[in-house]
Amino acid sequence: MTEVKATMAGSVWKIIAEKGKTIKSGEDIAILESMKMEIPITSSSDGVLKEWKVTEGDFVDEGDTIAIIE
Template sequence: MIDAKAEIVGNVWKILAREGDQVGPGDPLVILESMKMEIPVTAPAHGHVATILVSEGQIVQEGDPVVEIDDTVGA
């Protein structure tokens, strides 16, 4: 499993991915909002979304995992 992590302190504005979705590197998973800017959290690797670890409106800290990706399943 690989975690997609927040790169900045922010509010989870929108969750784009759903559990089971197939994703590839750079695919947007979650949009964070900080200081009126939208910052996407993207998939770091090919795989399937295993678990969404946050909810909309939640505050996350830099480095917090937001989505868990199962990279053992062929993408």
């Protein structure tokens, strides 16, 4: 199990990957918006996207868990 973490504080602008999708390491799964910049959040491992811990519009701090990949 891998926890995908926010790399910086910001709002979850867009969720790209759907729950249940097979994800490859380095694949973008969501986009954060911070200070008018779009920051892609990528998976650090291969696996299946088991769970989202956020929804679009949520605010996250750096280090918050965004998704779980198994």
